[in-house]
Amino acid sequence: MALIALYLLITTAVIILICELGKTKDSSKYLAIPIVRYSNFLPNFLNRLIFFFAGPSLIHYGYNKASAITLYKDVPYRILKADGDLIVLPQRYADELKHCPSSVLSSSDAQFENILGEYTDVLIESKLPSLTVSKRLIPMMNKLLPRIIEEMDHAFDAELPKCDENWASIDPYNTIFRLLVRSTSRIIAGPVMANNEEWIETVRTYTLNVGKTIALLRPFPDFLRPLVAKFLPSVKSLKEQMNYIKEDLFIPLILSRQEVKGDDFLQWMLDLADNDRDRDPDFLAQNLFIVMSLAVVHTSTMALTQTVFDLVVHLEYVPLLRDEIETALENGWKNGTFKEFLSMRRLDSFLRESQRLNPSSEVNFHRIAKTNIVLSDGLQIPAGTHICFPSGPFSRDNSIVANADKFAGFRWSDGRTHKSMTRIGVDNMHFGFGRQACPGRAFAAVMMKAILSRLITEYEMQFKNGVVERPANLVNGEQIFPNLRIKVFLKKIGSV
Numbered sequence: 001m002a003l004i005a006l007y008l009l010i011t012t013a014v015i016i017l018i019c020e021l022g023k024t025k026d027s028s029k030y031l032a033i034p035i036v037r038y039s040n041f042l043p044n045f046l047n048r049l050i051f052f053f054a055g056p057s058l059i060h061y062g063y064n065k066a067s068a069i070t071l072y073k074d075v076p077y078r079i080l081k082a083d084g085d086l087i088v089l090p091q092r093y094a095d096e097l098k099h100c101p102s103s104v105l106s107s108s109d110a111q112f113e114n115i116l117g118e119y120t121d122v123l124i125e126s127k128l129p130s131l132t133v134s135k136r137l138i139p140m141m142n143k144l145l146p147r148i149i150e151e152m153d154h155a156f157d158a159e160l161p162k163c164d165e166n167w168a169s170i171d172p173y174n175t176i177f178r179l180l181v182r183s184t185s186r187i188i189a190g191p192v193m194a195n196n197e198e199w200i201e202t203v204r205t206y207t208l209n210v211g212k213t214i215a216l217l218r219p220f221p222d223f224l225r226p227l228v229a230k231f232l233p234s235v236k237s238l239k240e241q242m243n244y245i246k247e248d249l250f251i252p253l254i255l256s257r258q259e260v261k262g263d264d265f266l267q268w269m270l271d272l273a274d275n276d277r278d279r280d281p282d283f284l285a286q287n288l289f290i291v292m293s294l295a296v297v298h299t300s301t302m303a304l305t306q307t308v309f310d311l312v313v314h315l316e317y318v319p320l321l322r323d324e325i326e327t328a329l330e331n332g333w334k335n336g337t338f339k340e341f342l343s344m345r346r347l348d349s350f351l352r353e354s355q356r357l358n359p360s361s362e363v364n365f366h367r368i369a370k371t372n373i374v375l376s377d378g379l380q381i382p383a384g385t386h387i388c389f390p391s392g393p394f395s396r397d398n399s400i401v402a403n404a405d406k407f408a409g410f411r412w413s414d415g416r417t418h419k420s421m422t423r424i425g426v427d428n429m430h431f432g433f434g435r436q437a438c439p440g441r442a443f444a445a446v447m448m449k450a451i452l453s454r455l456i457t458e459y460e461m462q463f464k465n466g467v468v469e470r471p472a473n474l475v476n477g478e479q480i481f482p483n484l485r486i487k488v489f490l491k492k493i494g495s496v
């Protein structure tokens with residue numbers, strides 16, 4: 001095992017060296033800005049390699065660094081990634097850039113690059129999923145909630161272990177993932193999906209295969225990726241899984257909708273599609289599956305897993321949260337309404353605080369410039385440059401969030417003021433920022449509250465042997481993941 005790791009490390013270093021010599025996607029020629037690297041004494045190809053293991057700390061280091069003239073957080077700086085450069089912009093550009101349309105700064109191009117769309121086959125080039133979320137899903141949430149709660153209730157019965165007498169363990173990521181797939185499948189593609197075990201497992205393993213493919217291919221320069229991808233089992237599995245989803249599940253379902261209409265995300269996509277490409281069953285099936293697996297389920301599962309870890313570490317919040325939940329849910333959890341979940345402000349604040357300190361990425365507002373841009377102070381951003389804001393450092397900056405190092409679960413709802421987790425700003429860019437920010441965040445917030453309110457009121461939670469330390473996160477470049485190996489132990493205490 002150690003030998004394989006060493007082999008991979010050396011191969012990666014050699015490859016990045018080749019890439020460095022080729023200087024692919026290097027913006028240094030155009031942008032005269034400071035470079036943040038692990039060590040000035042190491043060649044850049046090694047600094048690029050180190051970004052994999054030390055991404056978050058390098059981004060923080062860059063943000064907090066001061067030169068003789070200025071603080072780096074006040075100027076753009078360049079981070080060296082294995083496969084290119086990331087231009088990290090200071091807060092002062094936020095207002096100017098938030099209005100930029102996708103024709104000038106493209107979020108989908110940046111996501112396609114981040115997720116290695118060419119190899120993972122994750123297409124993000126259609127506006128239809130986003131439109132369907134904002135024009136149909138969000139306005140209908142009130143009406144949809146009873147359906148979701150009904151499925152979630154079955155999902156809790158099926159997925160949570162029996163623990164009335166004794167503590168029982170769960171893998172939080174897997175359990176939460178399955179709870180979310182079961183509860184959302186019905187509104188995504190109708191009742192036929194909700195209990196289809198092969199579908200549920202395909203969504204889960206597909207997401208893992210996307211993650212594996214990105215982690216294994218990212219260190220390689222562009223020109224070597226097609227070759228390496230040929231040998232990766234995860235790339236092969238992704239193709240097989242996508243074929244299964246298209247041929248066996250979604251395309252027949254899409255064709256059947258010509259006879260009988262449904263009332264779900266798939267139908268809303270069909271109704272809103274206004275061009276041949278979006279209407280094409282093959283393309284539609286792929287788009288729908290990607291929305292489901294990556295946008296809807298994976299992101300919310302990561303955020304919820306982090307929140308569960310925070311709850312276990314900060315048990316002092318639990319009685320206050322239980323109080324709020326029980327007061328809000330006048331007719332019990334099973335009859336919970338959209339308004340009641342919305343009224344859980346402490347829970348909302350706890351979720352926001354958890355996301356602030358454990359976001360899924362240290363940078364956000366990933367955009368690729370589609371044209372040469374000149375900002376109001378003269379900064380030139382050449383076409384093709386990958387820019388972002390340091391959302392992690394912003395939300396840990398004392399000048400932006402008071403006592404930023406402290407976990408204060410109710411800081412966003414102190415009884416007088418309330419800043420919802422879905423309210424985006426410089427202090428909260430974890431759902432993105434500006435015109436292309438996450439359109440599904442209100443849905444994510446309600447789903448997370450529905451799951452958490454039941455976990456909090458029905459179970460006691462702890463780590464193995466009552467350990468109270470928070471498990472360290474895993475990193476891959478700028479990305480952050482909860483530790484997936486950590487188990488959480490549950491004991492049933494009642495029902496709400």
Ligand code: HEM
Pocket residue numbers: 107108129130133137295296297299300303360364365366430431432433434436437438439440441443444
């Ligand atoms: C905790 C859960 C979630 C997180 C942290 C999250 C985060 C994000 C982020 C960071 C972006 C990129 C925004 C930008 O660059 O400005 C995004 C885009 C998007 N999200 Fe979410 N998201 C979550 C849940 C959801 C859900 C539940 C849905 C659907 C119901 C959804 C649908 C989308 C879509 C369609 C886009 C693409 C928007 C576009 O390209 O215009 N997300 N999300």
